[in-house]
Amino acid sequence: MLSYRHAFHAGNHADVLKHTVLVHLLRYLTQKDKPLWFIDTHAGAAAYALDEGYATKKAEYESGIGRLWARDDLPQPVADYVEQVRALNPDGALRRYPGSPQLALQLLRKQDRLRMFELHSTESRLLQQYFRGDAPRAIVQAGDGFAGLQAVLPPPSRRALVLIDPSYEDKGDYRQVLKALRDAQKRFRAGVYAVWYPQVAAPRVAPVSRAVESPAGEGLAARYPHGEEARGERLRPAWQRHVHTEPALAAAQGPGPRHAVSGQGSGAGCRCDFQR
């Protein structure tokens, strides 16, 4: 029985980092004409109200997107992400927040494809309603994204960005992430895989971290060293040797933008590692 609802956390500092990187990756990967598939194994509800319901309970967005919303001095990749959020709030007031499916919808082209999986019955219903009538461009499957991922690989165009973003509510998710990543890479080595996982010193996390940080030796990571609550995103750009995520992550690293991205006070921030 799943109880995690992303609406409680929509637009918080972790979403800011994750979605800044996601926007940057989608921008980069859509430069080439060949169709791109965006596969979201744990899609959530597409978009979230910030002025009512769950998001207002702890108002986590206030220390995330809320801190960036009115700024006009952000470095380009972060400004680009904020622009995407603004696109969903055309009247200028921050009321809605785009989840990964909505960001992809905004950035993918007509030749691209969006494949989403969501296991929570309420979230998957919302997601299906959101994308009703958008097939074959966008297809939502109510079900397990780990298994569903294997069924859609490799995509016909042989180009895909895969976001694996579980809530880790089920501790078995760590094992599942590992298996899904390994199986997916066997089916489709050239995919670009972005995996979001907690950066905590727990035995269950170490194998995930080792798996995404070792093999081909190319990739990057963006991390929040915030102790037990910290979460990290590990990205393995295998499709191209020069996925230009550096500017986004460098922005996250610098003193001003770092705090802008993390949405936290002084002393907080995120750490970014690059491997070549």
Ligand SMILES: C[S@@+](CC[C@H](N)C(=O)[O-])C[C@H]1O[C@@H](n2cnc3c(N)ncnc32)[C@H](O)[C@@H]1O
């Ligand atoms: C962190 S949220 C996703 C947020 C979304 N990717 C975004 O960036 O806006 C994780 C989602 O995964 C869903 N979920 C949990 N286990 C799943 C599974 N095995 N397959 C698909 N979805 C799952 C949860 O219901 C939740 O909506």
